[in-house]
Amino acid sequence: MNINVDAVWSWISVYSLNIIGAILIFIVGKWLARRISNLLLKLLKKNNIDPALVSFLGNLTYYALIVLVVVAAAGRLGINTTSFLTVIGAAGLAVGLALKDSLSNFAAGVMLVLFRPFTIGDVVSTAGITAKVEKITIFNTLFCSPDNQLIIVPNNKIISDIITNINAKDTRRVDLTVGISYSDDISKTKEILARLAKEDSRILADPAPTIAVAELADSSVNLVFRPWVKTEDYWDVRFELTEKIKNTLDEAGISIPFPQQDVHLFVEKEEAAQVM
Numbered sequence: 001m002n003i004n005v006d007a008v009w010s011w012i013s014v015y016s017l018n019i020i021g022a023i024l025i026f027i028v029g030k031w032l033a034r035r036i037s038n039l040l041l042k043l044l045k046k047n048n049i050d051p052a053l054v055s056f057l058g059n060l061t062y063y064a065l066i067v068l069v070v071v072a073a074a075g076r077l078g079i080n081t082t083s084f085l086t087v088i089g090a091a092g093l094a095v096g097l098a099l100k101d102s103l104s105n106f107a108a109g110v111m112l113v114l115f116r117p118f119t120i121g122d123v124v125s126t127a128g129i130t131a132k133v134e135k136i137t138i139f140n141t142l143f144c145s146p147d148n149q150l151i152i153v154p155n156n157k158i159i160s161d162i163i164t165n166i167n168a169k170d171t172r173r174v175d176l177t178v179g180i181s182y183s184d185d186i187s188k189t190k191e192i193l194a195r196l197a198k199e200d201s202r203i204l205a206d207p208a209p210t211i212a213v214a215e216l217a218d219s220s221v222n223l224v225f226r227p228w229v230k231t232e233d234y235w236d237v238r239f240e241l242t243e244k245i246k247n248t249l250d251e252a253g254i255s256i257p258f259p260q261q262d263v264h265l266f267v268e269k270e271e272a273a274q275v276m
Contacts, residue, residue, distance in 0.1 A: 022073040029069030037062035105139040108155035125164040127157045179220030203227040
């Protein structure tokens, strides 16, 4: 049996380089996958994300990258990876169709983590509720309502709806409407409202409160009173200021009229002819 030494050596040279290249691809790829997943874990932990979600995303990222590394290493060895990728794609499609809603919620959860429209502790208005964010999980977000009820909302419902983050800004405007009688003094009412704003240390001087006539309604002259406060003082100021306005206007003889409606009653007398 004759052995072509040159051919054997050529084969060993080519495939040994491919094997070494595949090993290097796997080693470097695995190191990069670990580094990337660790960086992601640090980023998520820094943003106070739910630990279960952090662990899940970290592992998912790592193993997804490992699959890509294995495919790249196999390609370096000369293995046809087309069928392998086809199988992965088909399996992924089947799983995606079976878990469509769950994956939709998961993808929405990832978007909430990445774009951070709110964080734990924020009060937000979304998906038909206004409540405090308690926890962000893989598929759901947990809220606590003002009356201390736990509300669980799928992440997809949140990401597809308008999100109003009430705590996003340091200051917030209190919008109040004060109705007075048409016979009352508008200037005097404005002075009273301005004094109430000045006396409350929680109301900010800048921006200055807006006090103006907004509407000549059917039963009253409606003034808007819009002071600015720190966000954490909003509800306390709103409740206390509403009571102070009522009491102070009463003391000043300025009435807050009830809704009125004039009803005119017409009685028609019909004279019927009497037939004798």
